[in-house]
Structure formats: structure tokens, C-alpha cells
Amino acid sequence: MKIIIGSDHGAVALKEEVKMVLKEFSGVTVTDVGTFGTEAVDYPDIAEKVCGEIVSGNADRGIVLCGTGIGISMAANKIKGIRCAMCGDTYSARMSREHNDANVLALGGRVTGFGPAGEIVRAWMTTEFAGGRHARRVNKIMALENK
Ligand code: RB5
Numbered sequence: 001m002k003i004i005i006g007s008d009h010g011a012v013a014l015k016e017e018v019k020m021v022l023k024e025f026s027g028v029t030v031t032d033v034g035t036f037g038t039e040a041v042d043y044p045d046i047a048e049k050v051c052g053e054i055v056s057g058n059a060d061r062g063i064v065l066c067g068t069g070i071g072i073s074m075a076a077n078k079i080k081g082i083r084c085a086m087c088g089d090t091y092s093a094r095m096s097r098e099h100n101d102a103n104v105l106a107l108g109g110r111v112t113g114f115g116p117a118g119e120i121v122r123a124w125m126t127t128e129f130a131g132g133r134h135a136r137r138v139n140k141i142m143a144l145e146n147k
Contacts, residue, residue: 001025004059006033006050008043010067011109018063018107021118025125031059041125047075049145054079054103062104063121068137070106076104080145088112090123099134100141 003022007015012035022030033049035041043066053059063129066072069086076084084104088111096102105124107117129135 001028001061002051002059003028003061003063004033004047004050005030005063005065007065007109008046008067008072009035009038009040010043011065011069012036012038014066014107014109014114015110017114018065018121021121022125028125032052042058043072044075047072048079051076051079051084053086054131055079055107060103063107064104065107065109067108067110069106069111073104073106074104081132081142084123084143087120087124088110089116091120093120093123094127097124098130099137101134101138103109 001017005015005018019030021029047064047142050062050064054062064072064076073084082104083100083102084106085100085102086106087093087096
């Protein structure tokens with residue numbers, strides 16, 4: 001599975017931690033689109049870079065981070081084909097995969113600590129979409145893009 005990851009300046013440290021956690025998964029390759037320093041960047045630009053790789057088929061799923069996880073998740077969800085879930089707990093992370101087939105996970109670098117974030121990533125990486133009645137609802141979400 002190809003994972004693409006990116007953050008603004010508010011979550012560079014958490015991004016590095018998440019990359020360490022992703023090393024636990026065999027068969028997972030990670031591409032980091034930045035940012036890498038403390039200089040301020042605009043989170044919509046990072047969301048666009050990460051999500052662009054997913055909608056073009058170059059990556060399977062993405063992880064986006066900003067200070068709260070909120071702004072970057074809002075930006076990601078404006079991009080056609082993206083279902084981004086901002087998660088601060090493992091239950092939401094699991095459900096975002098099982099029920100919503102989230103293809104992008106958003107985390108807040110100023111909100112969620114390294115330990116909890118690692119558990120959220122593990123839950124999100126290991127949960128499959130359940131399909132069935134949830135597929136009908138996900139299809140309805142995607143249909144909203146064309147209204
Ligand atoms: C940047 O200061 C901050 O606004 C951003 O990281 C994020 O928290 C926005 O939602």
C-alpha cells in the first residue's frame with residue numbers, strides 16, 4: 001500500500017512520529033510531501049499535494065496533519081474523491097475505515113500526543129471497509145460531489 005503524508009508547520013514533529021509508526025507495517029511505502037521545517041506554510045496547499053496523489057492513483061491512502069487537524073481536513077474534503085476523517089481517538093479512526101471508507105486520515109499536531117496518535121494510525125491502517133449498507137451511504141456521500 002502506498003501512503004502519502006504531509007503536514008503544515010504545526011505538525012512536523014507528529015508527522016515524523018507517524019512515519020516511524022508506519023514502518024511497523026510491511027508492504028507499506030510512505031512518501032512525505034513536507035513540510036519539513038518551522039517556516040509557516042498554508043495547510044490547503046499541503047492537502048492539495050497529498051490528495052492529488054490519491055485521486056491521480058499514485059497513492060492508495062493519505063495522512064494529513066496541521067495544528068488541529070481541522071483546517072487540513074476541511075481542505076482535503078473539498079477535493080473530489082477524498083473522504084478525510086479527522087480523528088482524535090481510536091474508535092473514530094476504526095469507524096472512519098469500517099463505515100466511511102476514509103481514504104485520508106487527519107491528525108492535529110498541537111492536540112494529539114505521540115502515543116495516542118500512534119494508536120490512531122495503527123487502528124486506521126488495520127481496519128477494512130465493511131461494505132454492505134455502508135457502501136450505499138458512502139456512495140451517497142460521493143454523489144454529493146456532483147450536486
Ligand atoms: C497554523 O497556525 C494553524 O492554523 C494550522 O496548523 C491548523 O491548526 C489549522 O486548522
